Amino acid sequence: MIEFRQLCAIAGVFTLENIDITIAGGECHVVVGPTGAGKTFLLETLVGLRDLSSGEILIDGQPVSLLAPRDRKVSYVPQDTCLFPNMTVRDNILYGVRMGGISQSEAQPLIDHLISFLHIGHLLDRYPVKLSGGEKQRVALARALVPRPALLVLDEPFSAIDHSMREDIRRLIKELLEEFSTTTLIVTHDLDEAFFLGNHISIMINGRILQSGNRERLYYYPQSFAAAHFLGIKNLFPATVTAIEEGSVTIHWTAMNRHLVIPCHCSDKRFTLQQSVHFGIRSEAVYIQRPGHEKTLENIFAATVKKLYTRGRMHTIVVEAGDDKVAVEIDIHDAAARKISVVEAEPVSISMLPSSIFLITP
Numbered sequence: 162m163i164e165f166r167q168l169c170a171i172a173g174v175f176t177l178e179n180i181d182i183t184i185a186g187g188e189c190h191v192v193v194g195p196t197g198a199g200k201t202f203l204l205e206t207l208v209g210l211r212d213l214s215s216g217e218i219l220i221d222g223q224p225v226s227l228l229a230p231r232d233r234k235v236s237y238v239p240q241d242t243c244l245f246p247n248m249t250v251r252d253n254i255l256y257g258v259r260m261g262g263i264s265q266s267e268a269q270p271l272i273d274h275l276i277s278f279l280h281i282g283h284l285l286d287r288y289p290v291k292l293s294g295g296e297k298q299r300v301a302l303a304r305a306l307v308p309r310p311a312l313l314v315l316d317e318p319f320s321a322i323d324h325s326m327r328e329d330i331r332r333l334i335k336e337l338l339e340e341f342s343t344t345t346l347i348v349t350h351d352l353d354e355a356f357f358l359g360n361h362i363s364i365m366i367n368g369r370i371l372q373s374g375n376r377e378r379l380y381y382y383p384q385s386f387a388a389a390h391f392l393g394i395k396n397l398f399p400a401t402v403t404a405i406e407e408g409s410v411t412i413h414w415t416a417m418n419r420h421l422v423i424p425c426h427c428s429d430k431r432f433t434l435q436q437s438v439h440f441g442i443r444s445e446a447v448y449i450q451r452p453g454h455e456k457t458l459e460n461i462f463a464a465t466v467k468k469l470y471t472r473g474r475m476h477t478i479v480v481e482a483g484d485d486k487v488a489v490e491i492d493i494h495d496a497a498a499r500k501i502s503v504v505e506a507e508p509v510s511i512s513m514l515p516s517s518i519f520l521i522t523p
Contacts, residue, residue, distance in 0.1 A: 163312050163344060167432055168216035170206045177203060177368045180216070184312075184361075187342040191359030192370075193349055195391070199368040200348035201240075204316050208237045208347070218309050231260060236305035237314045243301070244289040250300050251285040254265060257307040268307055275303045278340060279333070294322040295330050302334070306341060314340075315347045319354060331357055352392065355378060364388050382519040391519065393442055395490045399522070402436040406427065410520070412440060417483045421460055423518050439521045441495060443490040446517035448511045449501065460513040464489065466505050471495075478503055480511060 168180040179197050183192040192200050197522060205211045207218060209230035218226050220517040225233045236257070247488050254276075259266045265272075276282050279299040279484065289297060305313055319327045335358055338345055349355055355362050356376050371388045372379060383389040387396060403420060404411035410425045410432050423440065425431065432438070464480035467488070476498045478491045489511060493503070503509070 162188075162219075162221060164217070164219040165207075165347065166217040166219065168206065168218065169204075169214040170202065170211055171214050172202060172211065174460065175199060175202065175368060177206065179186050180370055182363055182373060183368065184344060184346060186344050186359045188245055188442055189338050189345040189347065189358055191349060191355040192363045192364070192365050192468065193345045193352060193359075193422070194357035194365035195288060196350055198350075198365045198515070200350075200365055201316055202368075203365070204237065204314055204346070205347060206236050207312075208314060209233055209293055223289070229455070234308075234311040235314055236308060236310035236312070238298075238301045238305050238316065238318065240317045240320050244292075244297055244304075246289050249288055250281065251290070253289070253300055254304050257304040257414060260308065263308060265513065266380045271309070272303075272307055275306055278337065293326075295326045295428060298322060298330055298477065302337065306337075306343065311344065313345045315345065317349055318347060325458065354387070364391055366391065383441070384519075384521065386439070386521060389441055394443055396444060396447065397439050397441040398487070400438055400440050402432045402434055405432055405434065412520070414437060414440070416485045416487045417462060419460075421513075421515065421518065423515050431520075440518050441521065442513050442518050444477065444490040446514065447491045448488060448512045448514075449480070449491050449493060449503065450512070458513055460514075462511050464511050466503055466509055467506055468506050469498075469503060476503070480509060 163184040165180045165182040168177060170177045180203065182190065192203065194200055196468060209228065213226050217224055220234060239514065241424060245256065248256065254272060256267065258265055281299050281303060284292065284296055284300065292421055319330060322330055331354065331362065347358055359376055361374065362376050364371045364378050366387055372384050383394065384390055398414060398416065400412040400414050402410055403413045408424060408426055409422050411420055411422050413420050464482040464483045466478060467481050468479040470477040474495045476493050476495060478493060480489050480491065491511065
């Protein structure tokens with residue numbers, strides 16, 4: 162288990178503030194945030210390249226903040242992989258063995274397995290200058306895993322890889338982590354990468370963790386405006402709490418003059434009557450139907466298609482609902498869009514499942 166406990170660190174005018182993250186053994190935890198959020202700074206603090214101002218870092222229950230980087234049992238793969246240019250691929254991998262204090266004979270079965278798994282056997286006698294970005298990444302992963310670290314740390318692992326190769330490397334890394342059950346911390350600015358690789362995810366902005374949780378919970382239920390905006394959620398609407406029951410809260414959507422009952426297991430603790438809130442829903446969780454073909458769904462609203470944007474096999478549809486022409490965005494697959502014949506300026510019905518709605522308080 163890896164723990165950050167109230168970690169604070171300062172670099173110039175930038176501060177990491179009260180970072181609390183726990184990574185269970187064998188888990189892949191991803192810290193995602195925009196450029197300049199402090200993600201690499203966090204990793205440099207973890208591996209010992211920068212000092213803490215306060216707080217603790219624990220690996221398997223032991224504080225490591227005062228240990229030298231080589232004694233922390235952390236393998237760090239930075240953005241540029243940092244392969245030694247004067248060493249062959251084979252020697253780069255063996256460097257990891259030497260630094261781990263392991264004999265080559267002891268490590269050889271793992272080395273052979275990694276070489277086979279990562280498909281780098283044909284590269285062993287090459288120097289890094291002769292490798293592609295994806296090949297460098299695979300070699301760096303082999304070097305990092307050979308010492309059997311307590312934690313594998315990857316900093317923007319796909320930044321130096323061509324877009325056409327990223328999907329292959331993503332899948333390879335996911336399979337690699339599952340194969341070796343390696344506790345892993347990854348930082349990235351890419352949401353697709355974060356949700357593809359991470360068991361748990363933390364959103365970092367301006368040196369702070371806004372929200373952490375399992376990927377499904379975090380994806381559908383952000384807890385703040387900043388987290389929702391970073392996750393790309395456009396559908397956020399003001400409302401007022403009108404009733405609180407055990408396990409649910411009723412809100413009044415002022416612009417539509419409608420009440421919505423939202424499941425909430427802690428409603429009596431989070432909300433008060435007449436409280437101003439915002440509710441939100443991901444664009445792919447809004448359903449669109451043709452008039453006269455509605456299925457039996459909750460929270461159905463009449464709307465008109467305003468804009469239709471095509472993104473390959475996906476469409477983003479902007480509809481306007483109610484007298485106030487409230488804009489609602491909907492993401493829909495091309496096959497579904499064709500089936501219901503979505504056309505600009507045509508009437509449609511939209512519905513929002515209560516279980517897909519989240520609530521944000523000021």
